[in-house]
Amino acid sequence: MPDAEEPGGRVVLAGAPLGNTGDASTRLREVLASADVVAAEDTRRLARLAKDLGVTVRGRVVSYFEGNDERRTPELVEALRSGAVVAVVTDGGMPSVSDPGYRLVRAALDAGFPVTAAPGPSAVTTALALSGLPSDRFVFEGFLPRSGSGRRSRLRELAAEPRTLVFFEAPHRIKGALEDLAATFGADRPAAICRELTKTYEEIRRDTLGALAEGAAQDPPRGEITLVVAGAPAGPPAAPGDDELREAVARREAGGESRRDAIQAVADAYGLRRRAVYALVHEKP
Numbered sequence: 001m002p003d004a005e006e007p008g009g010r011v012v013l014a015g016a017p018l019g020n021t022g023d024a025s026t027r028l029r030e031v032l033a034s035a036d037v038v039a040a041e042d043t044r045r046l047a048r049l050a051k052d053l054g055v056t057v058r059g060r061v062v063s064y065f066e067g068n069d070e071r072r073t074p075e076l077v078e079a080l081r082s083g084a085v086v087a088v089v090t091d092g093g094m095p096s097v098s099d100p101g102y103r104l105v106r107a108a109l110d111a112g113f114p115v116t117a118a119p120g121p122s123a124v125t126t127a128l129a130l131s132g133l134p135s136d137r138f139v140f141e142g143f144l145p146r147s148g149s150g151r152r153s154r155l156r157e158l159a160a161e162p163r164t165l166v167f168f169e170a171p172h173r174i175k176g177a178l179e180d181l182a183a184t185f186g187a188d189r190p191a192a193i194c195r196e197l198t199k200t201y202e203e204i205r206r207d208t209l210g211a212l213a214e215g216a217a218q219d220p221p222r223g224e225i226t227l228v229v230a231g232a233p234a235g236p237p238a239a240p241g242d243d244e245l246r247e248a249v250a251r252r253e254a255g256g257e258s259r260r261d262a263i264q265a266v267a268d269a270y271g272l273r274r275r276a277v278y279a280l281v282h283e284k285p
Contacts, residue, residue: 009080009172011088011108013101018092018224019199021052027118027280029055035087037079039064039072041100062266064088069103076104081138092224093123098142098168123197124166127226131164131192134231138188140165142148144177153242153275155184159272169225178213179227183273185209191228193266196223204258240270249281 014031015022025150032038032050036059040046043063052056064072076086088095089106094117096100105115128135141158141212144167145151158165174193181191187210196202207214209229240248245266252262259281265278 009085009113010075010085011086011104011113013095013105013115013117014089015094015118015122016049016089016092018121018123018126018197018247019202021049022124023112023121023198025118028069028120029053031087032057032089032119035059036084037062038085039074039076039086039088039100039104041065041090046089048244049089052193055271059087059141061084062098064104066100069100073103073107077107077111077113079110080108093121094119097122097124097140120135121198123168123194123224123226127192127228128164130140130165130197131228132206133190135164135190137231138166140166142166143170144173146173146219148176149179152180152183152184152279154179156242156245156272156276159184159270160232162234164231165250167229168221169227171220171222171225174221174225175216176215177227177228178216180246180276182209182213183276183279185229185232186271186273187211187213189232192228193220193221194226194228195224197225245270245277245280249277 014028014036015025024280034194038057038059040060040061040063042065045232045280046057047062054247062072079086086099089099090099095098096105125138128138133210137159147248161274187208191207191212193205193212199219203221205215205221207215248266249259249262252265253259257265263277263281264274267274
């Protein structure tokens with residue numbers, strides 16, 4: 001590992017409040033006030049946060065988000081080489097958790113600079129704790145694929161996961177995500193929609209996937225959403241890949257079964273919803 005050219009340069013990952021500024025730590029205030037460079041996911045939100053906290057950001061403020069992090073990272077490493085303390089702040093929660101930060105962490109470590117944190121709130125663990133679902137073992141999946149076919153394919157891979165699952169989802173995609181979850185995991189699987197955590201309009205909807213999907217169709221949740229889903233109970237074997245499922249249906253049809261019966265039989269064999277297998281079989285390549 002190469003050595004840092006100048007002592008003192010380091011990265012500080014600063015956890016920002018999810019919404020309620022009362023959750024800001026003393027260390028966050030200190031980091032924002034003292035850092036030589038503050039790399040912010042949204043510089044305007046940083047300005048509002050600093051104002052609400054009564055903090056004056058004296059260091060250089062630069063934008064650092066998913067669209068420019070590849071270009072910006074070498075600049076920040078150069079700042080580290082000059083001995084600068086570089087703080088990374090996202091719109092809310094901990095940097096690097098489905099937010100900018102990982103690329104800089106990796107580059108700083110590769111260049112021999114230390115990385116530390118001023119820990120703060122996390123939407124993942126907050127939603128998990130509020131969901132009422134088992135929290136001793138869990139899996140964080142971040143955002144699901146945006147396309148329906150890609151999302152269904154990923155969910156089929158996760159259908160047999162026994163640990164509690166945590167997802168991030170956008171308001172305009174939550175209805176489709178819940179429908180696919182209900183079809184793939186089973187409508188009776190317990191889950192919780194956690195929206196606007198720590199904010200004025202915080203809401204936790206706890207129910208089955210089927211009921212939550214129906215509710216989202218009638219009253220779509222808004223704001224930032226974290227979705228928590230119970231792990232799979234002991235039961236049928238994990239479903240194979242898409243091509244294998246199609247082949248299983250085709251084999252049954254070749255053996256004389258109707259397509260309807262073949263789809264139902266394959267769905268039953270792997271604990272899948274019939275409509276999920278039906279959609280896969282009739283999916284356009």
